Amino acid sequence: MTEKKPHVAVIGGGLVGALNACFLAKRNFKVDVYERRDDIRKAEHVKGRSINLALSTRGRTALRMVGLEEEVLKNGIPMHARMIHGVDGSRNPILYGKEDQYIMSVDRRRLNEVLLSAAEDNPNVTCYFEHKVVRCDFTTGEVEFINKEGKKVQNKVDLIVGNDGAFSAVRKEMMRATLLDFQQEYIPHGYMELTIPPSPKDEFQMEVNYLHIWPRNEYMMIALPNLDKSFTCTLFMPFDIFASIKTEEDLMRFFRDKFPDAIPLMGEETLKQIYMSSKPLPMVSIKCSPYHVKDKGVIMGDAAHAMVPFYGQGMNAGFEDCIVLDEMLDKYNNDFAKALPAYSEFRKVDDHAICDLAMYNYVEMRKSVNSKLFLMRKKLDNLLFTIFPSSWVPLYTMVAFTRTRYHECIEKRKHQDEILNKVLYIGGVILFGSLAVSVVQILNQNGVSIHSLKDHFTQLWEAYF
Numbered sequence: 001m002t003e004k005k006p007h008v009a010v011i012g013g014g015l016v017g018a019l020n021a022c023f024l025a026k027r028n029f030k031v032d033v034y035e036r037r038d039d040i041r042k043a044e045h046v047k048g049r050s051i052n053l054a055l056s057t058r059g060r061t062a063l064r065m066v067g068l069e070e071e072v073l074k075n076g077i078p079m080h081a082r083m084i085h086g087v088d089g090s091r092n093p094i095l096y097g098k099e100d101q102y103i104m105s106v107d108r109r110r111l112n113e114v115l116l117s118a119a120e121d122n123p124n125v126t127c128y129f130e131h132k133v134v135r136c137d138f139t140t141g142e143v144e145f146i147n148k149e150g151k152k153v154q155n156k157v158d159l160i161v162g163n164d165g166a167f168s169a170v171r172k173e174m175m176r177a178t179l180l181d182f183q184q185e186y187i188p189h190g191y192m193e194l195t196i197p198p199s200p201k202d203e204f205q206m207e208v209n210y211l212h213i214w215p216r217n218e219y220m221m222i223a224l225p226n227l228d229k230s231f232t233c234t235l236f237m238p239f240d241i242f243a244s245i246k247t248e249e250d251l252m253r254f255f256r257d258k259f260p261d262a263i264p265l266m267g268e269e270t271l272k273q274i275y276m277s278s279k280p281l282p283m284v285s286i287k288c289s290p291y292h293v294k295d296k297g298v299i300m301g302d303a304a305h306a307m308v309p310f311y312g313q314g315m316n317a318g319f320e321d322c323i324v325l326d327e328m329l330d331k332y333n334n335d336f337a338k339a340l341p342a343y344s345e346f347r348k349v350d351d352h353a354i355c356d357l358a359m360y361n362y363v364e365m366r367k368s369v370n371s372k373l374f375l376m377r378k379k380l381d382n383l384l385f386t387i388f389p390s391s392w393v394p395l396y397t398m399v400a401f402t403r404t405r406y407h408e409c410i411e412k413r414k415h416q417d418e419i420l421n422k423v424l425y426i427g428g429v430i431l432f433g434s435l436a437v438s439v440v441q442i443l444n445q446n447g448v449s450i451h452s453l454k455d456h457f458t459q460l461w462e463a464y465f
């Protein structure tokens with residue numbers, strides 16, 4: 001007798017949903033993907049967030065596990081370092097890790113297309129576009145959709161997987177079915193995408209293998225390279241500063257003051273045209289728990305943990321979710337009643353940790369990189385990494401270039417911070433001490449004794465106080 005293979009509905013055919021379908025298909029499950037939008041492979045323009053994304057080790061590992069890493073990488077551009085742009089036009093690189101460590105700039109749409117096609121290459125996967133989920137029953141496994149004709153259609157499955165993004169309908173349904181803790185935070189900053197086109201000779205206008213950053217303390221602009229030799233720039237700023245820029249003159253005054261070197265690269269007219277016709281978009285951070293209901297429903301990706309984009313980890317964390325669920329299904333032999341609670345329990349601490357790290361990194365990117373002390377610390381961090389590569393791994397390296405659990409990255413960093421603080425403190429004391437000794441030696445050589453110096457200070461003190 002052959003065992004009946006589980007039937008799974010993946011809600012959302014975005015980045016995480018499409019990858020998840022590939023993972024679940026490998027288990028031989030019957031997989032139906034339901035996506036609210038039309039098939040992006042047929043669309044001329046796709047509305048939505050960032051054009052390109054930074055792909056790092058966690059995401060790459062997940063892609064490798066479904067045989068897609070090479071295909072994705074061949075259309076990506078390696079970024080080895082941050083390139084910091086000063087207001088004076090200076091450019092200074094800060095390496096991400098070792099020379100051979102880099103993150104990849106990949107095109108969001110192309111990646112989504114590759115994932116959807118790979119999912120559909122499996123005979124046990126069917127994608128339904130223009131199907132918006134409106135109701136889930138986590139007791140019976142019934143899911144209800146509105147299709148493109150505006151009609152209600154239903155399906156009944158063994159497992160409902162919510163990969164339907166930050167404003168997840170599946171999560172809302174789960175909140176009605178179980179005691180789900182939920183926390184949402186909008187930051188007072190928005191983002192707007194601008195562009196640096198290729199040069200008239202069809203070349204990149206800036207160094208290509210970098211993530212360019214214009215840190216301006218309260219706000220910042222970044223730029224990632226694209227295959228067509230353009231850069232997608234993202235301006236992150238408090239909404240009230242966006243609102244204060246009302247006219248083209250305001251905009252040019254602001255850019256001349258804060259990002260002067262970007263103006264000739266963007267082209268004044270293009271900058272005005274894009275900025276004046278765009279609206280800044282909000283950024284939200286969402287934490288919730290648990291991620292599952294009984295043996296029937298689970299949420300993953302942004303549906304479970306939307307985060308602000310400053311660590312470049314939202315998609316990477318969502319891709320890693322797929323690996324973790326796969327491991328839990330292996331461990332519990334596809335028994336959803338055991339695998340789903342185990343997934344929730346295991347993954348929650350890590351997803352919450354990366355949401356926190358993403359918040360923290362905004363300050364690092366827009367402000368700390370301007371500080372000499374921060375840069376000195378970073379150098380010390382990297383030096384220790386070179387000397388003790390297995391025991392001292394900098395935070396960014398752990399997050400972007402390893403699969404160390406996110407919550408362990410935070411714990412290890414706290415420990416390293418304590419050590420670094422002590423090293424800097426002891427270094428400071430030694431430096432101050434040797435300076436003091438040198439001063440006394442110089443004074444002695446010039447015939448000034450420490451006693452006469454003391455007398456001199458005593459006279460001064462008495463004269464004034």
Ligand code: FAD
Pocket residue numbers: 011012013014015016017034035036037049050052053054055131132133134163164165166167168169191234300301302303309311312313314315316317318
């Ligand atoms: P989504 O990409 O939101 O996909 C959800 C899908 O579900 C969509 O296709 C949607 O149409 C569909 N859907 C929604 N509701 C329904 C419904 N009711 N029924 C059916 N379908 C539905 N991450 C990185 O790792 N690196 C980066 O460099 C990076 N940069 C970013 C820059 C910006 C400006 C932003 C905003 C985010 C960035 N991210 C980055 C985060 C990344 O975009 C997200 O984490 C990732 O897209 C999450 O994928 P997802 O599939 O979970 O959700």
